[in-house]
Structure formats: C-alpha cells, structure tokens
Amino acid sequence: MYEFSYHKPSSVADAAQAIGAADDPKILAGGQTLLPTMKQRLASPSDVISLRGCRDLVGISSDGSTVTIGAMTTHAAVASSADVQKAIPALAALAGNIGDAQVRNRGTIGGSLANNDPAADYPAATLALGATIVTTKRELSADAFFTGMFETALEEDEIITAIRFPVPHAAAYAKFDNPASRYALVGVFYAKTSDGPRIAITGAGQGGVFRSTEIEDQIAAGKTPDSSSINESDLNADIHASAAYRKHLIGVMAKRAVAAAG
Amino acid sequence: MPSVSMTVNGKQVSGTVEPRTLLVQFIRENLHLTGTHVGCDTSQCGACVVHVDGASVKSCAMLAVEADGSTVTTIEGLAGNADVLHPMQEAFRDNHGLQCGFCTPGMVMSAIDLVNNNPTPTDHEIRDWLEGNICRCTGYHNIVKSIAAGAAAMKGQKAAAE
Incomplete structure (x- = not known):
C-alpha cells in the first residue's frame, strides 16, 4: 500500500472540507473494498478520509412506511435489526448474506452504494425498492443514483449520509x-x-x-x-x-x- | 505519524504507526503477538481474524489507526492463564480440529464470535459462518465438530458462572 495522509473528521461537514483540501482523496467507510484495492496498488489516494468519527451516520429507524439506514451502518447491523426484519425482511436477509461474517461486521451500506460494484447486493435492493439516497448536498432517487459500473451520480465532495427505503407490500x-x-x-x-x-x-x-x-x-x-x-x-x-x-x-x-x- | 492507543487482551497499549499500517501489522510487529496470522493478505482466508469491540474482523483489512480507542482481543487473550485453555481452544484440541494449525487462531476467534451471537449453532450454521475462514488441511469436518463441542462447553461454562 502506498503512503497517504489519514483524516478522521467528526462531522460530514468537516469530511467534505477535508475532501476539498486534498489532491486525490478517498472516503473510507468500512474499508472492505477500498483497503484490499489499495493493498493491490489499484488505488493510491493522497488522502484517506475516515467517516468513523461521524457517529450520527450510524443507526436505523423505522416509522412503518419508511426504513432509514445511516450510511455507516454495517451489514451485520442491518441483518440483525428487528426494525428491518419486520418492515423489509428481504433487505435484512440480503445484508446477512453479503460476503462473510467479518466483512459484514465492517462493511457499510453507504460504502457499498458509493462503490457501486456491478456484482454487489445492496444496489439491487436500493434500485428495486425505489430508495432515496440522502447526501450532504441533496436527495437522489435510486434510478438517478446508479450511472454505470463503479459509477454513481455522487460529486467528488458529496457524501452519502443515509438511505431511505419505502416499505414495499x-x-x-x-x-x-x-x-x-x-x-x-x-x-x-x-x-x-x-x-x-x-x-x-x-x-x-x-x-x-x-x-x-x-x-x-x-x-x-x-x-x-x-x-x-x-x-x-x-x-x-x-x-x-x-x-x-x-x-x-x-x-x-x-x-x-x-x-x-x- | 499518528499515534494510536487501544486495549489489547486487557492491557492498554499505544504506539506510533504510519497511517497505512494494518491492524494485523501493529498486532504482530509492534506488540509481538504473533498468534494472529497473515495468510492470504487479501481478506479472504481469515487467518488474521481478531475481535474489535466484541465483533470478529479481518485485521488485514483494517487500518491500525481505525482501531484507535478500541478493545481488541487476539488468540493470546482467550485463555485466562497459561494452563487453562478457552473452552473453544480445548474443543479444537479434543476434536482434532486442526492439522498444520495455521488457520486455527482465525478459526477459533471466528467461532467464538459465532457462539456469542448464536449459542447453539447447527452444523449448517457453523459451515455457513465459516465462509470467511479457509483451511487447507482438515476438510472442515473436525473444525465443525470442534465448534459444536466448543459452543456446548461455552454454554456450560456460562451456566456454571451464573
């Protein structure tokens, strides 16, 4: 892995600022794709901005018609959430079958969606359920969010904060x-x-x-x-x-x- | 260089690391706890599994700086003293759950996380959970037997403590 500078801001506003100040930044969420990619030297960001300090990005809430999941919520947390299991059991089951247990303990929903791997699971749920991706700048429909293989509508300094899933029949x-x-x-x-x-x-x-x-x-x-x-x-x-x-x-x-x- | 501090196996430790230092490097090279192994180094084999804040993670896919302030348990931290193994370690010994032993630290750490979440796993659940741990010797059969026995022993130990 090449050298980089590490930042751990405590708010998404500070994170966006750190992105703006860096030459070639990458956001680190769970790191289960980014770190292996950096180890293989397929990515060599100048600055890694960790969202681990942004505690308000973690959590799940449900009001009966919508399930809202914070971007830094792990796959394991989604899989074991009573709220998700009750409202959208297919989403909990999907999260519980991503990768392996250790990946699910670190990997996050926001990281998965921002990466938009063509073989990842979460993009399918997000698009089929017609979810809304909430970012630091705006709200995007899933139909507008995914723009191609490993490509999304996110701008350079735009960070996903939460995903809102309407509860399906x-x-x-x-x-x-x-x-x-x-x-x-x-x-x-x-x-x-x-x-x-x-x-x-x-x-x-x-x-x-x-x-x-x-x-x-x-x-x-x-x-x-x-x-x-x-x-x-x-x-x-x-x-x-x-x-x-x-x-x-x-x-x-x-x-x-x-x-x-x- | 950033400094990190964390609790590893009950002891407060700190050190200065490069941002790119992986948690497994910090554990092995700074703390000299070499029970945690590096197998594939591509986050597939699970030889490097440790517990961070109670959950099993692959320490080759986590930066040491990201573990700052965390509580980490490695294979060396399981047994209370040198003479008495953790029930899961004992179960691996009793059931011949290892041959070369390279994958064993990760297997044991992963297995304990499973049992913490699911105290009575079925054989199918054990095999499913072991998706992230690769063994090239045993064919897994005795590992599954070991984990089932270890789960029962952990339950017994918990009951005895209550």
Missing part, C-alpha cells in the same frame, strides 16, 4: 452467488410496490445494476417472468459465466424472487 432477493467470492453472478431483487412491481438485476449488466421494465410488465400482467427480452450483448461474460448463462440466470432468479415474495 412484499419483496424478495434471489441470488446465485459465486461460490468462491459470494458476490452475485446474478442477483434479482423483486419488490411489489404501490407503483407496481419493480425488478433490479445485479451481477449481470456491463453497466452495473439495472431494471428490466419488460420483466416488470410480465409480472404486472400475471405472467411468469422470463429473460427473453434481455439483450445478451449488454451482459458481462467472464471466467465465471458467459453472457448467455447470465441471461438464463436472470429468468431463473426472477422467478425465484417472485415466488419467494409470495
């Missing part, structure tokens, strides 16, 4: 995980919302997480979801799975998610 996440990494080869999050069904697919798309309105229309019409409308040339192909296999899995995972949501 029903939801389920079906994940076909890579047996080695536990990342999603294909993951489909289905949410039955007051605006109709929403489907978000992770692990498969070259541009990261995406919705399929065709599959949503099939579900709304009471049909069995299938992935025939998905364009294979938009999907990832690697040593783990071909694009054709991922396309097939999207249909299978969508069916499983719809069945599990009941």
Whole structure:
C-alpha cells in the first residue's frame, strides 16, 4: 500500500472540507473494498478520509412506511435489526448474506452504494425498492443514483449520509452467488410496490445494476417472468459465466424472487 | 505519524504507526503477538481474524489507526492463564480440529464470535459462518465438530458462572 495522509473528521461537514483540501482523496467507510484495492496498488489516494468519527451516520429507524439506514451502518447491523426484519425482511436477509461474517461486521451500506460494484447486493435492493439516497448536498432517487459500473451520480465532495427505503407490500432477493467470492453472478431483487412491481438485476449488466421494465410488465400482467427480452450483448461474460448463462440466470432468479415474495 | 492507543487482551497499549499500517501489522510487529496470522493478505482466508469491540474482523483489512480507542482481543487473550485453555481452544484440541494449525487462531476467534451471537449453532450454521475462514488441511469436518463441542462447553461454562 502506498503512503497517504489519514483524516478522521467528526462531522460530514468537516469530511467534505477535508475532501476539498486534498489532491486525490478517498472516503473510507468500512474499508472492505477500498483497503484490499489499495493493498493491490489499484488505488493510491493522497488522502484517506475516515467517516468513523461521524457517529450520527450510524443507526436505523423505522416509522412503518419508511426504513432509514445511516450510511455507516454495517451489514451485520442491518441483518440483525428487528426494525428491518419486520418492515423489509428481504433487505435484512440480503445484508446477512453479503460476503462473510467479518466483512459484514465492517462493511457499510453507504460504502457499498458509493462503490457501486456491478456484482454487489445492496444496489439491487436500493434500485428495486425505489430508495432515496440522502447526501450532504441533496436527495437522489435510486434510478438517478446508479450511472454505470463503479459509477454513481455522487460529486467528488458529496457524501452519502443515509438511505431511505419505502416499505414495499412484499419483496424478495434471489441470488446465485459465486461460490468462491459470494458476490452475485446474478442477483434479482423483486419488490411489489404501490407503483407496481419493480425488478433490479445485479451481477449481470456491463453497466452495473439495472431494471428490466419488460420483466416488470410480465409480472404486472400475471405472467411468469422470463429473460427473453434481455439483450445478451449488454451482459458481462467472464471466467465465471458467459453472457448467455447470465441471461438464463436472470429468468431463473426472477422467478425465484417472485415466488419467494409470495 | 499518528499515534494510536487501544486495549489489547486487557492491557492498554499505544504506539506510533504510519497511517497505512494494518491492524494485523501493529498486532504482530509492534506488540509481538504473533498468534494472529497473515495468510492470504487479501481478506479472504481469515487467518488474521481478531475481535474489535466484541465483533470478529479481518485485521488485514483494517487500518491500525481505525482501531484507535478500541478493545481488541487476539488468540493470546482467550485463555485466562497459561494452563487453562478457552473452552473453544480445548474443543479444537479434543476434536482434532486442526492439522498444520495455521488457520486455527482465525478459526477459533471466528467461532467464538459465532457462539456469542448464536449459542447453539447447527452444523449448517457453523459451515455457513465459516465462509470467511479457509483451511487447507482438515476438510472442515473436525473444525465443525470442534465448534459444536466448543459452543456446548461455552454454554456450560456460562451456566456454571451464573
């Protein structure tokens, strides 16, 4: 790992200021992606700004229609939260199946969303549930937030503070995980919302997480979801799975998610 | 260079570290507690698992400066004295839960975190929890047996203390 300067501000305002003053800053949340990346020298920020001192970014609240999760809340905390288990059990289950126990004890929801790994789990839940991403500057809809593989609408000095999830009528996440990494080869999050069904697919798309309105229309019409409308040339192909296999899995995972949501 | 202080195995320790110093380096190289191992150094194998504020973490994927003010327990901190092992350590010995032993400190630390959260884990729950700990010798079977026995022994010890 290359050298860097370390900052631990006690508020997001101070964190934003530290970002502005640095040449090539990176925000450190749980560090479960950033630190391994820096160890491999794939990232070499001049300044690392830790959000660990910003205690008001940690916590979960629920008012019956919305679950609000602070950006620095760990996956383990989301998985074991009675509020999340009651309001959106599919979200608690998703959090409890990310990576491994030690990653879940450090990794955070804000870090996962800001990184927008194309095979991460949280982006699928956030997009399918139509969540709102609250930042230091504004509120963004999930549809506007995810802009491409490892890309989001966040500006350089903009920090996620919380995520607001509207409580759906029903939801389920079906994940076909890579047996080695536990990342999603294909993951489909289905949410039955007051605006109709929403489907978000992770692990498969070259541009990261995406919705399929065709599959949503099939579900709304009471049909069995299938992935025939998905364009294979938009999907990832690697040593783990071909694009054709991922396309097939999207249909299978969508069916499983719809069945599990009941 | 930043200075850090934390409680490790019940003792207050402090030191001066580079920001890029990993927690596992601080534990091994500054504190000379070499029971915590570096296996893959890519946060996959779990040989470096320690407890930070009661939760198991991979100490190769955490900066030492991030542990400032925390309470850390390593494998050396489990046994109350040199003659009496922690029930989970004893269970690994009794059930032949190790062969080369390299992964064992991480396995034991991870297992204790599991039992703290789930005092009576099923074999399936144990195997699921061990996702983040890799052993290349045993085939895991005796590790799972050890953890089940260790969980029962920890429960017995807790009951005896109450």
